[in-house]
Amino acid sequence: MTTGAESLLATLEANDVDVCFANPGTSEMHFVSALDRADRIRGVLALFEGVVTGAADGYGRMTGNPAATLLHLGPGLANGLSNMHNALRSQSPIVNVIGDHATYHRDLDAPLTSDIEGAARPFSHWVRTTPTADSLGQDTAEAVRVSREGKIASLILPADAAWTEVDAANPIAVKAGEPAPDPHVPDGxxxxxxxxxxxxxxxxxxxxxxxxxxxxxxxxxxxxxxxxxxxxxxxxxxxxxxxxxxxxxxxxxxxxxxxxxxxxxxxxxxxxxxxxxxxxxxxxxxxxxxxxxxxxxxxxxxxxxxxxxxxxxxxxxxxGNTVDTPALELQLPGLPTGEITPEKLGVFLGHSLPEHAVVVDESITTGRSFGEATDAARPHEWLTGTGGSIGYGMAASVGAAIARPDQPVITLEADGSGMYMPQALWTQAREALNITTLIFSNRKYQILRNEMTNVGVPKFGPKAEALLDLNNPGIDWVQLSESMGVPARRATTIEELQAAFTAALEEDGPHLIEVML
CATH class of the missing domain: 3.40.50.1220 (TPP-binding domain)
Incomplete structure (x- = not known):
């Protein structure tokens, strides 16, 4: 006999969903066990749910195909909502599987009970709580169908629906219907x-x-x-x-x-x-x-x-009168030297980005000049934060690297935003992903300093300064990265940065470079 969890995974496999980013808990143990019998689905553990949803976003952006996530009840979903917001804005296809208490346990108001559907709706296009094991195949197939329209589908899985056996009369794996067609050009x-x-x-x-x-x-x-x-x-x-x-x-x-x-x-x-x-x-x-x-x-x-x-x-x-125009020709700027500045960093990237790189950009204020400097660099893909929710960069790189294992992934990460989800480094090491992370370490929330000026705040006092400063104590990114299993170096000049970047690209697996500004 087949359990509901096995039917769910069999349906994902039947619809070519081949990766599940996960941070499971007690309610999801039957799903976790069933992964051993799902030969085609790769399970990827993240130590924080924001990394789970961010990785699914990066994967969906690069493939156009949904990844599954596995989240633990309402609090686990809440931890992942930040990057679900970004995924919603990037139109990434995702199938969230969110564990819940057994149906008969919900009304007891146990400590982890919450309104999961209510939490998921603002960050999802489709939300459904499957009622029984027998409905899981069809509900999962519908979630996949919706996701393939560039949408987020959130399927809530009660524990008893996961562990109960499916009626033998029901199909185990259900093929998803066709997604709605792309809209036609409006009349006129x-x-x-x-x-x-x-x-x-x-x-x-x-x-x-x-x-x-x-x-x-x-x-x-x-x-x-x-x-x-x-x-x-x-x-x-x-x-x-x-x-x-x-x-x-x-x-x-x-x-x-x-x-x-x-x-x-x-x-x-x-x-x-x-x-x-x-x-x-x-x-x-x-x-x-x-x-x-x-x-x-x-x-x-x-x-x-x-x-x-x-x-x-x-x-x-x-x-009726258009002709193809020439594409950009390769124009690599000369490599700068000496002290590292944001402007020199842009030129460095224009010179050094490898061919067919996938660049995940969460450089915030440091990267304002990167676009123009890299316009005619070697061909590459560039991903940006679409929803403004901080902490997407290193997480999205996990999904991008799994989606494109033969292409180098370069993460451009500000130090402040990097501290939202440094756990992504652990997953990068565990999965041996080819990701090179550049941490731009100015040890402050510079974007908020700029925004205080933009909103008309006249001056900063000591309390305001303390809320925008990351230097007391300073964060040692080299030690932090190495503690997660990712080799790291620090660069204080362009020459040191170039040497570290070249070495990182020549070696398999993840690397981190703390770029001192």
Whole structure:
């Protein structure tokens, strides 16, 4: 006979879900046991649930296929919600399996009892508590189907549904139905977009959303821009951007409000491709929340967030006068020397990024100049934090490295944000993942210093300074990393950084470099 947990895993396998990032507890032990009989699913342990959900996000971004997570009741889910928020914004496919008390135990109000469905809903597109073992195959298949639309599905698994045997009359593994098709271009949108682009003196931008910066989409958008005098823009925060030599470049909308306003003031029309009208990350006194000019005309070419190149190719056909444009040529800057500064770090990355690297960027303020410096570097993929929830970088790198085992993964991590989930290093070591982490150690929350100025706080006193300072005591990232099993070095000059980076890329497994600023 087969238990509900075995039916759940068999259904995941039948639908090509082949990795489960997990931090299990008592209620999930039958799921854990059943993993031994799920030959095709790789179980990956993380020491904190935020690493679990962040890794699933990174995996989903790189493959387009859902990973499963295993979380322990409401508190375990709560620990993972931060990176579930980022995954929601990046349109990553994820199937969360959240253990719960046995159905007959819930009403007793045991210490770990909570409203799991209520906690999951704001961070999920689909939430369901499976009632019995017999329903698990179908419920799991539906969760997979929903996730393949670039969504988060959260399936709550009562312990007795996991350990009870499935009725012999029910199928053990259930194939998921087809995901809903990508939305069609809204009626009249192509004609309206073509008309705007043909207008004399048209000032038009083509804005690509979080999942839209694929090589084909960038090439199509660039061809349209070249033919019509428009400009291709990207959201400030993107799920994945295909960049470097052999790809087509595009400008990201800057984070600071004045710079983004200056850029967007150049356009009367914005064509949305998997994007929304751009707004400020936060509200600021005396600054607008909408970054575009009043009266800006928007035309939505994709009817939502689904990633697609079909709308751009259809627009090319509607215009009828576009030709392919040349991709970027390789342009490596010279390697800087001496003292490490943020500006030199950008040039260093432009010079040193290996071919087909996957760059996971949570560099926060240090990385403001990295984009321009790496535009024409060797071809690579660039991932950014999409939801603004801190601590995604090292966790997402775990999933990215498992998704792309033959490509080097480079994590660009600020020291403050890195301390949200340093446990990711342990999983990197345990799984022998090829990840090189650069920790930019300025020993302060510089982003918050900038934000205090942006919101109009007049000055910092000693109490405010204490809340933004990481230097008392200082964090020794080399010791911390090595305690987790990841070899580490410290770099105080560009020469030391280059030597450590080269050595890390030449050796298998994870490495960390603390970059002193």
């Amino acid at each position: 949108a192509l004609e309206a977009a073509a008309r705007v682009l043909r207008e004399e003196g048209s000032r038009t931008a083509i804005l690509l959303g979080p999942r839209s910066a694929t090589p084909d989409a960038l090439a199509a958008a660039d061809a349209i821009a070249a033919a019509t005098g428009s400009q291709v823009l990207l959201n400030t925060f993107m799920s994945v951007i295909s960049r470097g030599a052999g790809r087509h470049g595009a400008q990201r909308i800057p984070y600071p409000v004045p710079q983004s306003q200056e850029l967007l003031s150049k356009f009367d029309n914005i064509l949305l491709v998997g994007a929304k009208p751009p707004v400020a990350f936060f509200a600021y006194p005396d600054k607008p929340s909408r970054l575009y000019q009043p009266g800006t005309r928007f035309i939505d070419l994709t009817d939502g967030f689904q990633r697609t190149v079909e709308s751009l190719e259809s627009l090319r056909s509607e215009l």
